[in-house]
Amino acid sequence: MKIIFKFTLLLLVVISMIQCKKDPATISMAGQWKMTDIHCDDGVSVTDVLGTEITQTYTYHGIEYNTVTTFTENPNNFSSTGTYTFEITTVFFGQSTTEEVEADAFLGSGEWSIDGDVFTQTFAGQVTEMAILELTGSKMRLRQDVDITLNGTHNTQTVFSTFEKQ
Secondary structure (H helix, E strand, O other), rough: HHHHHHHHHHHHHHHHHHHHOOOOOOOOHHHHHHHHEEEEEEEEEEEOOOOOOEEEEEEEEEEEEEEEEEOOOOEEEEEEEEEEEEEEEEEOOOOEEEEEEEEEEEEEEEEEEEOEEEEEEOOEEEEEEEEEEEEEEOOEEEEEEEEEEEEEEEEEEEEEEEEEEE
């Protein structure tokens, strides 16, 4: 009897959680959202030097945030201003180096959309899709899977970012 009761209770909790989950498309994005976190724990850069692949790993996390993104609805536009500082640790040939770097926000404006659990931004012709991990009326957590080659260097990383509505 105890097993049936526990199973029924667990089933009710799960159903309640599913029913309480809000559709991200119904949450108002209008307003200013301040970055409160950005981090990566799995960065890898691979460069081909004369036929030999050179690998460097890295992690980073934000330490100071002065970045604000303003969203409007109908039309769905955004603009970003500010900077943030992050601490990056790289490992190259077994040697670890840590430094602080100040970065600009994606300065400028563009368009945004939400389709299910995917948040899309179009900025300067570049389309970026991010998984929505959490979206409430006051907080947004995103995950971006990056896989890009620039100037002969292949980079992969998973970037997590958090924004809070002001």
